[in-house]
């Protein structure tokens with residue numbers, strides 16, 4: 001944890017209220033998200049018990065499984081859930097837009113919008129992943145046939161669960177993580193995992209401190225857990241008596257499960273309200289564009305009759321995926337810092353970024369030592385912040401992201417002042433005279449960082465069917481219906 | 488048990504240990520309070536309740552029912568299914584006898600332990616020994632362990648078999664559950680090894696490879712995996728060794744300190760304050776006293792979690808950290824660097840947040 005965030009936690013504790021750790025919103029909040037709160041049956045291997053789901057705050061739909069150990073009931077639940085999720089994910093395919101690729105030599109099309117799922121916590125994400133796993137290979141004919149919508153639902157849930165692993169993606173979000181990205185509470189991360197307690201710190205009810213409200217929210221009788229695990233006391237005293245009969249009373253079950261889920265439903269929409277109040281970061285839209293690409297690609301994959309996601313990635317796919325995740329994580333971290341001065345402050349604190357004032361500027365300096373003369377202005381920046389960069393390093397400024405600043409020298413000037421001499425290139429137009437405003441002027445406050453948004457080329461991986469034998473050889477092709485007896 | 492520890496508990500009989508409670512000892516090894524209470528066999532959940540800070544460590548009936556059902560299925564027909572999955576997993580033939588030493592019952596403790604010793608001393612042929620009764624020395628006291636375990640004696644070696652009803656999906660399981668199972672299994676391995684040593688056998692006949700039998704994917708079909716618990720064993724041994732010194736600690740406590748549950752809440756709380764705690768948020772899921780200790784630790788940086796405390800330069804209290812950040816407190820010699828960082832952070836937050 002950064003000192004900055006830790007200090008925010010300390011301040012939150014002292015103030016009795018959560019403190020902001022971001023000045024902008026770092027994720028896309030969809031105008032019509034699908035909120036999904038799953039509950040799992042305790043002890044069963046990821047068997048659903050109930051779900052409250054919907055894209056409208058005023059119209060949550062409750063799905064329940066009266067006999068979670070009964071296979072038919074489970075698949076009826078899956079079919080019902082598919083009846084809500086599939087029309088929702090299909091509702092974004094109406095309009096496409098052309099995107100230039102290959103430096104404008106070609107175009108491809110993507111949908112102008114994409115779906116967005118919200119679950120309460122990482123447990124909810126895991127539940128969707130495993131529920132996707134348990135349904136996507138189901139056969140739609142033969143002895144254990146399920147409706148065609150069930151394996152399709154499984155493939156969509158798997159798609160969302162995979163997307164959630166990609167740093168910066170907003171296709172499947174969880175409320176706890178989304179809030180934690182923007183606020184620091186005065187309690188521990190372990191306690192933050194409980195959505196009700198987390199929200200209590202962020203927006204306590206009038207007349208109460210966040211700490212008081214959070215303690216109250218820990219009582220499962222007052223704030224039922226946000227799932228997927230249920231409160232054991234609820235299981236033992238409410239659910240068990242209702243379920244122990246051969247013919248469970250569905251109406252009664254529906255009622256108690258709704259009561260368990262409705263408080264969390266409210267919290268989910270409050271989470272969305274809180275996040276919507278924050279202005280979106282400048283790079284959020286760009287990341288949502290990538291999400292729309294991913295979505296468009298998957299719709300196309302399905303339309304072309306592509307196979308379901310494999311149980312486990314083959315060696316090549318796993319390596320390529322890991323590489324994508326790593327570069328997404330780096331890109332996301334850099335983008336957040338560029339979008340948000342409060343995030344950038346964490347880098348300033350450790351000397352990977354510094355803010356200072358321009359004291360000298362030679363805006364029309366020409367370097368003519370090479371074949372052609374080039375424009376290479378130099379500026380001197382003086383800062384009182386720690387500077388941990390060496391001559392020869394290349395810096396960037398969020399104010400001028402397309403411009404590079406090469407460090408020529410770093411000199412201590414007095415007790416805690418440092419002079420950094422920089423040579424600029426790029427982002428100044430094509431002429432030998434810099435475009436007005438493209439070179440920082442004397443007196444301007446600038447921020448410079450070693451972080452860079454520069455594109456990093458991906459690794460080269462062989463085709464899956466060229467997987468070397470040392471890595472298990474090519475993965476086997478998918479054969480439908482291979483998992484009939486799985487449950 | 489030493490007299491010093493016994494006295495702490497007052498009139499109540501000691502709470503019995505099982506692998507779960509012993510495994511939990513490794514949870515917060517730095518905490519003296521827990522070590523003393525556990526060594527003295529104090530009923531922590533009752534204590535927490537008595538002082539008005541009950542925890543919620545309930546277990547769902549559904550989870551218990553499924554666990555029992557799974558175990559019964561494995562053991563049906565002379566352990567047919569269990570033998571099958573063990574044979575596949577260990578690549579050894581798990582045929583041979585099956586001895587069930589019986590259910591949890593206080594009256595038969597010694598008899599069961601004797602039977603266990605006999606069976607293990609015999610050490611001939613392959614055999615499944617269910618509910619063996621083991622003992623382990625915890626803080627100078629000999630505790631009976633009532634393992635829900637099967638010891639598989641095969642080709643002269645003993646393997647601990649743990650049955651858990653959580654699922655392994657596509658070769659992967661919840662890592663928290665697997666590591667909890669590994670620590671528990673390590674407790675059994677240790678107890679079995681000590682028993683063999685007492686019987687004059689080579690303790691390493693008990694393998695550090697334990698077998699975890701779980702459910703597979705979304706079915707009730709069993710899947711077995713081998714876990715190497717060497718790491719857990721050494722942690723456990725270290726913690727048990729540390730606990731052994733606890734009796735001295737307990738003896739040094741003032742004579743008035745007692746956790747006799749017949750005492751009033753105020754007296755019990757006062758007694759607790761005599762024994763140092765080391766609260767961390769992890770306690771919330773590991774120790775029944777956590778709600779009380781959290782309350783007591785309010786205002787400490789440790790209560791916000793180790794990463795927060797470290798990032799605040801290891802300063803003890805929130806108030807102190809904030810004072811250093813605001814520049815209103817003079818840093819101690821070893822705090823100078825941390826204080827400078829906190830001041831810089833405070834300036835940045837004031838500028839931007």
Ligand code: SF4
Nearest residue numbers: 518766770774777780
């Ligand atoms: S809850 Fe208290 S007694 Fe238990 S381990 Fe934590 S600090 Fe020690």
